[in-house]
Amino acid sequence: MNLTLPICAVFLLLMSACQPNSNGMGDWKKSPIIKIAVSNTPLSSPIFIADKKGFFKQHGLNIQLVREDGGVKCFNELMAGNVDFATTSESVVMFNSFYRSDFIVLASFVESDNDVKLLSMSSQKFNDLAAIAGAKVGIVKSSASEFFFDSLLMLYHQQDAQIQRVYLKPTQMVHALQKGEVDLISAWEPFPYQLAEESPQASQVIGTKGLYNLSFNLVGLKNNRIDTQNKQSILQALSDAINFINENPEDSQLLISEILDIDKIQLSYLWRDYAFRLSLSNALVSNLQLQSQWAIDRSLVPKDNRIDIRQILDRELFESAMNEHTDEHK
Template identity: 55%
Template sequence: MIKVLNMFILAFMLIGIASCDLGTSKSLNASALKDPIKIAVSGTPLSAPFFIAQQQGYFRANGLNVELVRFDSGVKCFDALKNKQVDLATASETVVMFNSFKQTNFSVLASFVESDNDLKLLSLTPQKYQQLDNLAHARIGIVKDSASEFFLDSLLIMYNKTQQPIERIYLTAEQLIPALLNNEVDIISAWEPLSYLLTQKVHVNTNVISSRGLYHLSFNLIELKETRLSTTEKLALLKSINDATDYIHTHPELAQTKISRVLDIDPSQLSYSWNDYSFRLSLSNALFSNIQTQSQWAIDNKLVSEDNSIDFRLIFDRKLFEKFISLEAGW
């Protein structure tokens, strides 16, 4: 009788242990099966913090299931967000500015990288256009409503060439180099890595003018205000990106190796522009001022309607960023 009783007790214990294990397993599986947070990112080194966060497991370590969806420009990333294909997107401040005239249902959560040498005017005959008077009647390929367009006009304003009769040819980012090589345009206003890729095809210096310091590009993390993400998830996301930027600063060579593998690009391509990038998480007044300046440029050039202009403070989620900063030391 005692032996039978002991067997019953053992059986109940095993059932209890199995139930606990099953409960734990279900909990883990529920976490693993939760729909991933989809983030649209440009397939360039500018997106390095996101790729590093994924490679190093920072998203998982901060309790997130993240899927990175690659596009070839910030314009397409924003479009994916607007069409609700993704939960968040990355794009330049110029893309943010243009879209603010069309809708205000999005927020900028943070900026994660800046560069003062990412955009360039490129030509197969750059020496011809180093005298900017020769831009008259040139066919210039640009990506509409992007940093490409603002950069071109910034140069024209800076060198007092806004009255030059130039022909703007709007193209997608992937069409810029083919159009130049096929003599469909004389110049392109392009971001990296297009400058590097072009030099690999023609093996000559294609820069029309030194543009370092003339324009500061930033890439920013954006969400729709109507989002399924909780504040906790967004804070964890900022933490993951911040961890990744720390890794980039403390392990620059390893970071470059990882990014060259993720993007399937030659390490020499990455080193070509790597030192131009400043990776850090911020939401600064400088970004706000830059967007304001670009907004006035767009209005003056009748690229947008002044009637649709907004107070850009409405699309900056300073409350979330300030909360992240206040919590950072306690993570």
């Protein structure tokens, strides 16, 4: 009896079964290139890990990361049509919600209650906020930097203090403070750590851990070229990356220190304040609403343009992606 044909047929069937599916590793090169503007901060770790560890590829995605300094620049790149998605803080989302409603928040992927700090080169002069009158303060306009600073002023009843706001780019903050161009800076990590390393005499004006909860989010345009399945796959890849981060913190820190060229000791110092989780919660809505009211009260935005924040959160996409991901892992 000739068994050659049946054996070949069985072999071909087995080979076919072993091939990746349409969303598998083998098809990522055939997928359209999807560009994500990523802020050069450890807060973006899930994006970097998903890329470095191949989680995007495992979900059939052909991702190209476009690295930028700060969430404001990332968001601007998205609005200019240069990228498909961007990472940014909730403050940037809030400010832009007053001027446009053509973007969505797909998910938050990390939170920190100690990422933004108020710093000075003179601990004697600015040992508390009571001495802030007349000071020049370096701030990144329309960002977490500005909301954090104003929150401190309100908390310590200094909102009427006469100060000079000096709007700077994130990368200009440390240099401006060191050169005496400003008296204080409201800056996010890793710039406070950089300042401490270069200028040991610099210090935090007050302890601010727990005063402000910053989140980093993935945002995109509502009607872009990326279909729903690919959007869901991006969220699923980020979920895998976050699981990896939480299960392998040391390996994750080593990867991020190499990617961002940050000293491992510095990164460990920052890492302890990060809570990596994929969410789209009511806490984010409340935070955005609080910041919206602050921006209106300070006349930073046109109050008549205020929208329902829930309109720019894509809960249906998020829940669908997570439910599908859970089913796949049962």
